Amino acid sequence: MMPLDCIWGVSLFLSLSLGWTKAQQPNYTRPVFQCGGDLVADSGFVGSEGFPSYYKPNSKCTWRITVPEGNLVTLTFRIFDLEADSQCRYDYLDVYNGHSNLVQKLGRFCGTFRPGTLISTTNKMMLEMVSDEENQGRGFVAYFSGTPPYVHDQQFCGEKFTKAQGEIKTPNWPDKKYPAGASCSWLITVEPDMIIQVKFDKFALEVDSYCRFDYVAFFNGGEKDDSRLIGKYCGDETPEPIISTGNVLLVQFVSDLSVTSDGFLAHYTSIRRGSPDSRASTRTIPQKPAPERPATTPQPPVPTTKLVPPPPPEPTVRAKPVKPTRSRTQGASSLCPKACKRDGTIKTSFCASEFVITGKVTSVTPGPRGSLNINVSLLKAYKAGRLTITQVGETMSVKLVSQCRKCPLLRRGANHILMGQVDEDGRGIVAPGAFVAPYRAAHHKLLMNISKQRC
Structure with missing residues (x-):
C-alpha cells in the first residue's frame, strides 16, 4: 500500500489547490472526495470516496467530467492503490471516452501500478x-484538465474498416514522428466466418518496460465492455503477427x-477460421526494456538438492473463486512420465513455446487432478503473447x-527458465517435457540471441 507520508503530502497539496467542483467539496483541512458526481470545470481533481482513507467495500461510483467545449479531457493519475488482480475482476477503475459505458473504453485499471x-x-x-x-486500498487521485486540440487534429485518428484488408498507421507516418497526446482507434469488422491478422512493417514507439506512456493495444471484440485485451506493445522491436479470435478487432494507439x-x-488481412494461417503464432517479441531496476537483478539460484514441499497458503492472499483449470490439466496425473526429461533443446523449445520467461518461483500449491499452481516473480519475459502478467507496484x-x-x-525460492503454452484464461501451462531449468545470469545473453533469430 502507499506510504502514509506520501499520501498525506498529496492530501496537503490537494487542500491548497483551487478549482474544486460540485462533486469534490473541500473542508477546512483537505478536500473531501465523494462517491461520484458531475465535475464541470476547466481543471480539477477527482478521487475515490474518502481518500486518503480506504475506499468503501461493495460500492460503485461514477464521475462525469466535462471541460469547456472545443477542449479535450486530459487525465493524469497522481496516486493509485486498488486491489491487484491479473484481470481486474474485483476492485477496478474504468475510464470511458464520453459520458456512457457504451462508448469506447480508454482502459480498466487496478493494483498499485499508476x-x-x-x-x-x-x-x-x-x-x-x-x-x-x-x-x-487507499484508492486514487487524478488531475483532469481541458486541453486544446492540436492543429489539424493530427493527434486523433482512426477509422471503421469493413473491407477484407487495409492499412493502419500512426499520425504523420512516414514523414515525421507521431505527435504527443495522440489517441487513435481503429475498429475492424470482417465477414462472420473470418478472423483478422495484423502484421507490422515498421514499429518504433517510446520504450518503457510496462508500456505506460506510448503504446498500441489490441482487443478481441468491439468498442463496448465485452472487448478483451490481446496485447499491449511499445518499444523498438517489431511484434510478431497479431491474430484475433473472432471477426471484430479493436486497435488503440495512445x-x-x-x-x-x-x-x-x-x-491487416482477413483469413478463414481454421486455415493454417489462423493457427499461426500470436506470440510477440517482447519490447526492448528500459534499464533494469536493481530489484529485478537476477540472483543465483538457491542451492538445494530436493523439492521443497508446497507451502501453506499465504495469510495475506485471500481465496477468490477461480474458474476450474481447463481440459489441458484434467487427468494430469496420467501425464506424469516415469522419469523427468525435457523434450527439446533450449532453441527448439523456445520456438515451440508460447511463453519464455525467467523468474523466481515464489509459491507452489497443489491443484486439481495432480497439478500444481505456481506463482513466479518475473525477472524478464522473452516471449509473452497472451500470458497474463500482473503488475503490483514495480x-x-x-x-x-x-x-x-x-x-x-521446480524449487521454491530459486530462479528458473520457464517455457510453455498459454490457456484461454491467460495462464501459462507447463507440460512434463517443457523446458524448465535453473537460471543463471549468463543465460540472459543466450535467450536474447535466440529471441532475435527466426524459428
Whole structure:
C-alpha cells in the first residue's frame, strides 16, 4: 500500500489547490472526495470516496467530467492503490471516452501500478470505480484538465474498416514522428466466418518496460465492455503477427504528452477460421526494456538438492473463486512420465513455446487432478503473447499451472527458465517435457540471441 507520508503530502497539496467542483467539496483541512458526481470545470481533481482513507467495500461510483467545449479531457493519475488482480475482476477503475459505458473504453485499471495519461477525443470523460466486499486500498487521485486540440487534429485518428484488408498507421507516418497526446482507434469488422491478422512493417514507439506512456493495444471484440485485451506493445522491436479470435478487432494507439518516436505501419488481412494461417503464432517479441531496476537483478539460484514441499497458503492472499483449470490439466496425473526429461533443446523449445520467461518461483500449491499452481516473480519475459502478467507496484508476477506435480522439477525460492503454452484464461501451462531449468545470469545473453533469430 502507499506510504502514509506520501499520501498525506498529496492530501496537503490537494487542500491548497483551487478549482474544486460540485462533486469534490473541500473542508477546512483537505478536500473531501465523494462517491461520484458531475465535475464541470476547466481543471480539477477527482478521487475515490474518502481518500486518503480506504475506499468503501461493495460500492460503485461514477464521475462525469466535462471541460469547456472545443477542449479535450486530459487525465493524469497522481496516486493509485486498488486491489491487484491479473484481470481486474474485483476492485477496478474504468475510464470511458464520453459520458456512457457504451462508448469506447480508454482502459480498466487496478493494483498499485499508476496508469499513464489518458486523453479523450471530446470534452467529456467518465470514470467508474467498482469495489467488492474485501481487500480495499487507499484508492486514487487524478488531475483532469481541458486541453486544446492540436492543429489539424493530427493527434486523433482512426477509422471503421469493413473491407477484407487495409492499412493502419500512426499520425504523420512516414514523414515525421507521431505527435504527443495522440489517441487513435481503429475498429475492424470482417465477414462472420473470418478472423483478422495484423502484421507490422515498421514499429518504433517510446520504450518503457510496462508500456505506460506510448503504446498500441489490441482487443478481441468491439468498442463496448465485452472487448478483451490481446496485447499491449511499445518499444523498438517489431511484434510478431497479431491474430484475433473472432471477426471484430479493436486497435488503440495512445501517446502521452512528452517523448515521441517514428510510429508504426501495419497491414491487416482477413483469413478463414481454421486455415493454417489462423493457427499461426500470436506470440510477440517482447519490447526492448528500459534499464533494469536493481530489484529485478537476477540472483543465483538457491542451492538445494530436493523439492521443497508446497507451502501453506499465504495469510495475506485471500481465496477468490477461480474458474476450474481447463481440459489441458484434467487427468494430469496420467501425464506424469516415469522419469523427468525435457523434450527439446533450449532453441527448439523456445520456438515451440508460447511463453519464455525467467523468474523466481515464489509459491507452489497443489491443484486439481495432480497439478500444481505456481506463482513466479518475473525477472524478464522473452516471449509473452497472451500470458497474463500482473503488475503490483514495480513487481511483475505470473501464474502458471504444471500438469504434473513431480515433473518438471521446480524449487521454491530459486530462479528458473520457464517455457510453455498459454490457456484461454491467460495462464501459462507447463507440460512434463517443457523446458524448465535453473537460471543463471549468463543465460540472459543466450535467450536474447535466440529471441532475435527466426524459428
